[in-house]
Amino acid sequence: MAQHLGSQSFAILLALSDGERHGYDIMRQVALDSDHRLALGPATLYTSLKRLLDDGLLEEAGERADEEMGDARRKYYRLSNVGKNVLAEEADRAKKFAHLAHRRLA
Amino acid sequence: VKKLSPQSQSYLRAFKGWLRWYPAEFQTRFGGEMLQLLEDQLRDAEKADDPYAIRETYAHAVIELPLSIARERLSVPLSSHGISQWRAFSYAYLLFAGVAALGFIFPDTLFGIPVSSGFFAAGALIFASWKFTGRFATSFFLVVLGFLAGLGTTALVASWGLDSNGFAYGLLGQFLVYWAPIIAAFFVPYLVLFWLKTHPGRFGRKVLANLSPEELEAWTAANARKRRIAIRTAWAILAIVAIPNAYGYFNDPYGGDVSSLGLVVKDVPRDQNSYYVLESVELPGSVVGPNGSLVNSKYVSGADWNEATVSAQLAETARQRARFAEAAALPAYEIPDRDQLLNSPDMWLTPLHDPEPTHTLSDLVLLDGRRALRAGDAAYAVDRALEVVSVSKAVSDSDVFFSEQSLPLREEAKAFELIADAAKAGIDDRQKAAVIAALPTVSRLNEDANRAMRWEAAVQLSGLPKRGFDGASYYGYALFFPYAYQPNRTAGMLISKVAADAAAPLTCPADTAGQYGAESSWVSVYLTYNGLGKEFSTYWYGKPSINQCAVLAQAKTVDELLRN
Numbered sequence: 084m085a086q087h088l089g090s091q092s093f094a095i096l097l098a099l100s101d102g103e104r105h106g107y108d109i110m111r112q113v114a115l116d117s118d119h120r121l122a123l124g125p126a127t128l129y130t131s132l133k134r135l136l137d138d139g140l141l142e143e144a145g146e147r148a149d150e151e152m153g154d155a156r157r158k159y160y161r162l163s164n165v166g167k168n169v170l171a172e173e174a175d176r177a178k179k180f181a182h183l184a185h186r187r188l189a
Numbered sequence: 190v191k192k193l194s195p196q197s198q199s200y201l202r203a204f205k206g207w208l209r210w211y212p213a214e215f216q217t218r219f220g221g222e223m224l225q226l227l228e229d230q231l232r233d234a235e236k237a238d239d240p241y242a243i244r245e246t247y248a249h250a251v252i253e254l255p256l257s258i259a260r261e262r263l264s265v266p267l268s269s270h271g272i273s274q275w276r277a278f279s280y281a282y283l284l285f286a287g288v289a290a291l292g293f294i295f296p297d298t299l300f301g302i303p304v305s306s307g308f309f310a311a312g313a314l315i316f317a318s319w320k321f322t323g324r325f326a327t328s329f330f331l332v333v334l335g336f337l338a339g340l341g342t343t344a345l346v347a348s349w350g351l352d353s354n355g356f357a358y359g360l361l362g363q364f365l366v367y368w369a370p371i372i373a374a375f376f377v378p379y380l381v382l383f384w385l386k387t388h389p390g391r392f393g394r395k396v397l398a399n400l401s402p403e404e405l406e407a408w409t410a411a412n413a414r415k416r417r418i419a420i421r422t423a424w425a426i427l428a429i430v431a432i433p434n435a436y437g438y439f440n441d442p443y444g445g446d447v448s449s450l451g452l453v454v455k456d457v458p459r460d461q462n463s464y465y466v467l468e469s470v471e472l473p474g475s476v477v478g479p480n481g482s483l484v485n486s487k488y489v490s491g492a493d494w495n496e497a498t499v500s501a502q503l504a505e506t507a508r509q510r511a512r513f514a515e516a517a518a519l520p521a522y523e524i525p526d527r528d529q530l531l532n533s534p535d536m537w538l539t540p541l542h543d544p545e546p547t548h549t550l551s552d553l554v555l556l557d558g559r560r561a562l563r564a565g566d567a568a569y570a571v572d573r574a575l576e577v578v579s580v581s582k583a584v585s586d587s588d589v590f591f592s593e594q595s596l597p598l599r600e601e602a603k604a605f606e607l608i609a610d611a612a613k614a615g616i617d618d619r620q621k622a623a624v625i626a627a628l629p630t631v632s633r634l635n636e637d638a639n640r641a642m643r644w645e646a647a648v649q650l651s652g653l654p655k656r657g658f659d660g661a662s663y664y665g666y667a668l669f670f671p672y673a674y675q676p677n678r679t680a681g682m683l684i685s686k687v688a689a690d691a692a693a694p695l696t697c698p699a700d701t702a703g704q705y706g707a708e709s710s711w712v713s714v715y716l717t718y719n720g721l722g723k724e725f726s727t728y729w730y731g732k733p734s735i736n737q738c739a740v741l742a743q744a745k746t747v748d749e750l751l752r753n
Contacts, residue, residue, distance in 0.1 A: 106222050107229040124250045125204075125223040125230075126257035133219065133261075152229060158222055 088173050091131050094121055096140065096162060096170040103144045105157035106132070132160065140166035197231040200247040207251065210258045558607050567614040574604040574611070575623060 088096065098104060098112035109132075110123050123131075135141040144159040162170065193201065204227050208220045227250050234242035558573030578601050608624055616624075 106226045110226065110230075122249065124253040125226045126250065126253035128226070129219040129223050130257045130260060133215065155225060157225060 088169065090121070091123065091127065092135055092140075093170075093173055094123075095128070095131055095135060096166055096173075099141070099160060099162050099166075100170060103159040103161040105149060105159050107152070107157075108149070109160065135166070136160075139163055140169055142166075193228065193231060194235055194243075197228075197235060197243055200231060200243070201228055204247070204250060207254050207258075210254070211261055215261050555603055555607055558611075562607070562611050562614065565614070567611040567616050568620060570611040571608055571616050571620045571624065574607040577601065577604040 094113045094117060095109060097116055098109045104112060106125070106128060110125075110128055113121055113123055132141065136143070140163055141160050142163045144161040146156045146158050148154050148156050201224065205224055208216055208223060211220065227246075230246045230250070231243060234246040239245075554573050554577050558570040561567075561573065562570035612621075612624075
């Protein structure tokens with residue numbers, strides 16, 4: 084992939100790395116993963132989701148109710164195979180950078 | 190699941206309203222989910238102890254919206270012709286909007302840039318957007334908004350504010366009369382392109398239309414509503430413009446027998462429609478105009494006019510016309526606006542309805558003063574000049590000229606020129622006191638330039654030689670070239686500052702004398718002196734400079750004169 088992911092897109096992919104989630108669930112997971120440093124609102128979240136869907140990194144995983152949150156049906160999203168690969172690549176890249184940074188600071 | 194509180198429900202409704210700003214496709218695809226998500230957030234916020242949690246949640250959601258909406262609006266859809274994205278549009282819009290915004294913030298210095306860039310950007314973007322994407326409703330409205338923002342800057346420039354039929358008081362009126370036709374014109378290319386798009390002939394199909402017949406059909410159907418809206422809006426705007434103008438034409442108070450302020454003038458041709466209808470104005474003192482409408486009487490209102498006064502005015506008019514004929518024979522340099530006097534006699538019919546006639550009348554009064562001065566009667570000349578100053582002040586304060594307040598100031602400037610010349614011939618202390626009393630009277634637009642002129646008059650009164658600085662030249666440039674306003678203002682500011690500083694002990698290092706050559710301007714001398722750190726380029730007037738010490742000496746004298 085020529086273009087690297089932005090931090091928001093990366094966080095969303097990361098949130099979906101362990102399974103399907105609906106929008107609010109993604110938002111909460113992103114907040115948790117980032118120690119509440121990254122707070123996505125509905126607008127930012129769905130603008131990013133749209134782009135990731137259009138780029139083929141995410142897939143829709145149908146609609147169903149979330150038992151914890153009531154009867155309303157929610158659309159779920161999951162990583163596509165491409166998305167998994169891109170996330171892995173990004174993680175590797177981040178890891179290399181982190182390793183490099185630690186080595187130089189040591 | 191617990192029902193949301195009324196506060197949260199109202200936030201949710203408001204958010205739903207915001208979602209309508211997204212493109213329809215985005216709304217359909219994600220609108221429901223976004224609403225559901227916010228509802229979930231608000232429900233969680235209601236459970237929190239924090240009393241502000243609900244508001245914060247809503248605020249966070251709303252703050253993100255404008256950028257997100259803009260992003261979706263500006264992202265160009267996939268094209269069937271290999272141009273997947275045309276991001277340059279987005280940047281062009283942002284750039285344009287930025288320039289327009291700067292025009293609002295700095296109207297003096299950036300005036301004109303938003304307007305001109307608006308024209309070019311609008312044309313280019315509308316065409317290019319349509320050409321490559323098949324859509325341009327969004328770009329069209331964005332460009333128009335940016336263009337309007339640019340136009341907003343013109344409202345602050347006095348000389349752009351002339352109206353046509355007296356309808357255009359206030360910014361809204363100016364907008365409708367002057368700019369709505371231009372804005373309406375933006376619909377024309379839209380409609381033309383729409384037609385070309387939907388009726389692709391050989392030229393249109395080859396050069397303009399990018400879509401296949403099937404796509405074209407779908408596009409036409411999808412845009413039919415937009416086309417209807419555009420057509421109706423165009424008609425509405427044109428009607429808004431046309432109706433007041435038509436009304437103004439058919440009710441032209443200057444066609445046929447004109448009665449304005451009780452003065453009846455016969456057989457006025459209906460070819461001028463650019464005058465105000467003046468209902469009442471108060472002017473102290475006397476002003477002699479070519480039709481004598483303001484001769485030796487206090488101008489109160491139309492109700493005070495009767496046949497006797499009208500007859501008297503007409504008689505005075507005849508007398509003034511004779512004087513005008515005499516004046517016209519004088520050398521040109523003695524008539525400030527000789528061409529205007531000679532070529533626009535129709536304006537005489539509308540004294541004080543328009544700035545220019547007022548200007549003309551004042552010129553005549555000043556002409557009278559100049560004639561007297563030439564005959565050696567400086568005192569009479571000063572009286573006439575003070576008359577103009579007084580009337581200019583009254584006109585300025587009367588709000589008759591909502592947009593051209595600078596014209597009375599220009600008259601006043603000329604009056605002070607006459608005073609300055611008369612002072613060379615010598616005037617008595619009583620008149621000198623009257624002149625000094627008149628100095629701070631006028632303050633409106635171009636106040637600083639006016640101050641500059643007062644400074645010059647005071648210098649002349651003080652007996653110092655006039656050097657280097659011609660206040661009148663500032664007026665001309667300030668009126669017609671907004672860009673020149675800044676140096677104009679700078680000059681006024683500096684003059685004021687120097688006058689204030691002059692009370693301090695004057696030190697004039699010997700090495701500064703003669704430092705500035707004949708090519709440098711007065712303003713640049715001063716900017717340097719005040720340590721502002723920059724030279725000012727004043728290439729449009731090439732007056733020989735005076736050096737710092739001379740300026741300071743003059744300023745000190747002015748200050749003493751004003752204080753005493």
